[in-house]
Amino acid sequence: MNTASKDHHSTRASALAQDLRALLSKLKRRLREQGGMGDLTPSQVSVLLRLETDGPATAASLARAEGMRPQSMGSVITALEAAGLVSGAPDPNDGRQTLLSLTDACRTWAQEKRAAKQDWLTRTIEARLSLQEQDELAASVELLKRLVGD
Numbered sequence: 111m112n113t114a115s116k117d118h119h120s121t122r123a124s125a126l127a128q129d130l131r132a133l134l135s136k137l138k139r140r141l142r143e144q145g146g147m148g149d150l151t152p153s154q155v156s157v158l159l160r161l162e163t164d165g166p167a168t169a170a171s172l173a174r175a176e177g178m179r180p181q182s183m184g185s186v187i188t189a190l191e192a193a194g195l196v197s198g199a200p201d202p203n204d205g206r207q208t209l210l211s212l213t214d215a216c217r218t219w220a221q222e223k224r225a226a227k228q229d230w231l232t233r234t235i236e237a238r239l240s241l242q243e244q245d246e247l248a249a250s251v252e253l254l255k256r257l258v259g260d
Contacts, residue, residue: 140230141227141230141231144226144227144229144230144231145223145224145226145227146226150193151186151189153176153182153186154186154189154190156176157176157183157186157187157190158195158196158212158216158220160175160176161196161210161211162212162217162220165211166199166209166210166211167209167210168201168207168208168209168210169183169184169187169208169210170207172187172210187210194213194215194216195212195213195219196210196211196212196213197210197211197213198210198211199211235247
């Protein structure tokens with residue numbers, strides 16, 4: 111491959127990367143709108159996702175994992191507790207610590223939000239894309255999985 115060809119491929123890849131980032135950001139916003147995350151901040155959403163994925167955790171371990179100061183994490187947790195999304199219980203290994211976990215109400219709420227996002231995306235794909243375009247989209251999803259290593 112000559113230099114001009116390499117430059118063209120590099121320029122094309124850069125343009126694709128820019129378009130893809132912009133498009134995925136827009137899709138993420140649309141899905142967030144459909145899920146109705148309400149008044150939650152990005153930090154609060156991140157903490158909820160971490161608790162859902164990793165299980166119960168202390169405020170200190172959440173602060174470390176999120177790269178936040180413990181004081182900042184305290185305000186995040188206070189807001190989540192006030193909303194009924196997380197609750198604390200004494201750590202069985204260290205009674206001085208509190209383990210935070212998602213409430214049942216939070217789990218139900220999260221499932222409902224995910225279902226709303228899935229429903230919107232399914233309806234949008236069906237309404238806006240022909241069967242051939244849906245096949246093309248499926249092929250594109252496979253390429254995207256390769257990009258992220260899945």
